Amino acid sequence: MTFxxxxxxxVRFKSAFFDGLAPxxxxxxxxxxxxxxxxxxxxxxxxxxxxxxxxxxxxxxxRFFFLTPEGHKIVLMWLxxxxxxxxxxxxxxxxxxxxxTETVKDCTILxxxxxxxxxxxxxxxxxxxxxxxxxxxxFTFYVATHVALTCHTAPQRxxxxxxxxxxxxxxxxxxxxxxxxxxxxxxxxxxxxxxxASRLISQWQRRGALVKTRxxxxxxxxxxxxxxxx
Numbered sequence: 001m002t003f004x005x006x007x008x009x010x011v012r013f014k015s016a017f018f019d020g021l022a023p024x025x026x027x028x029x030x031x032x033x034x035x036x037x038x039x040x041x042x043x044x045x046x047x048x049x050x051x052x053x054x055x056x057x058x059x060x061x062x063r064f065f066f067l068t069p070e071g072h073k074i075v076l077m078w079l080x081x082x083x084x085x086x087x088x089x090x091x092x093x094x095x096x097x098x099x100x101t102e103t104v105k106d107c108t109i110l111x112x113x114x115x116x117x118x119x120x121x122x123x124x125x126x127x128x129x130x131x132x133x134x135x136x137x138x139f140t141f142y143v144a145t146h147v148a149l150t151c152h153t154a155p156q157r158x159x160x161x162x163x164x165x166x167x168x169x170x171x172x173x174x175x176x177x178x179x180x181x182x183x184x185x186x187x188x189x190x191x192x193x194x195x196x197a198s199r200l201i202s203q204w205q206r207r208g209a210l211v212k213t214r215x216x217x218x219x220x221x222x223x224x225x226x227x228x229x230x
Contacts, residue, residue: 013058015082016134020126029120029127033110044085044101044109051088051095054117057081060107061169061180064099075188077141078104078181080169087131089114090121104180149191157190158200159229162210166219176210176220204228 018026035058038044044055047066057079064076076099079085088095089112112120121127148157162179170177187197201217204210209225211218219225 013081015056015084017056017082017084017127017130019130021124025124029124030110032116032120033112036109036111038103038107038109040103040105040107042103042107044103044107045097047097047100049097051086051091051097052114053086054089054112054114055085055101056110057083057085058108058110060109061104062101062107063104064101066099073188075185077138078165078169084131084134085109087135089117090128090131092118153229154190154192154196155200155229158186158192158197159204159225161186161190162217162219162225163222166222170219173218176218177222179217179219180215181217182215200229 018029021029033056038060040060044062045051045053059081061081062079062083062085064079066074066076068074079101085101086097088097117127121131148160152160165179165181166177170179172178183197183201184194186201187194190197192200201210201212204225205212207224207228209219209221209228211220
C-alpha cells in the first residue's frame with residue numbers, strides 16, 4: 001500500500017491556503033478533509049489524470065515532476081508543509097492535473113474531493129483568494145526559473161536552486177540551513193549534468209559556502225555561495 005487513511009487527530013500546521021479564515025471556519029474546512037498517510041516515493045497525483053481531488057501537505061515533503069513524451073522525468077519544484085497539490089480541482093470545468101506529485105518523505109496529506117472543496121470555496125471565498133495567490137507565486141517561480149535557464153550560467157543556476165531550496169524546504173540548524181537533496185536532483189533542477197553539479201558543490205565546499213554529506217547539504221553561507229557562482 002502506498003498510503004493509508006487514518007482517524008488520527010487532525011495535524012496542526014500552517015498553510016497560506018487557510019490564511020484569513022476564522023477559527024470556526026478553519027475547523028470546518030479541516031474536518032471536511034480525509035487525512036491520509038503516504039509512504040516516501042508514492043505518486044499522489046498523476047499528470048493527465050482528471051483533477052478530482054485537492055490535497056494539502058500537512059507533514060513531510062513532496063515535489064512536482066513532469067514526464068516528457070519520451071519518458072524523461074523532470075523535477076520541477078520541491079513542496080514544503082502547507083503547499084496545495086492539485087489546485088485544478090477548484091475549477092468549475094473539468095480539467096486534468098498538469099504535473100505529477102510524488103512524496104519525498106513519508107507524508108500526511110489532507111484530501112478533499114472536487115465537489116467538497118468547491119462547496120467550501122463558495123462558502124468561504126477566502127480559500128479561492130488564497131489559491132489564486134499561491135498560483136501567482138508558482139508563476140513567479142516559473143518565470144524566475146525560465147529566466148535562469150535562459151540567461152544564467154551553470155554555476156549561477158545551481159547556486160540559485162540551492163538558495164531557493166534552503167528558503168523553501170531547508171531546516172535551520174546551528175551552522176546554517178540543512179537540505180535533504182542529492183547531486184542528481186540538483187542537477188535536474190538546474191539543467192546541468194550530475195558531473196557538473198558534483199564538481200561545483202565540491203568547489204563550493206572547499207570555499208566554505210557549504211558542507212556536503214551523503215544525501216544532505218548544509219548551506220552555511222548563501223552570500224558566499226552566490227558570490228562564488230557569479
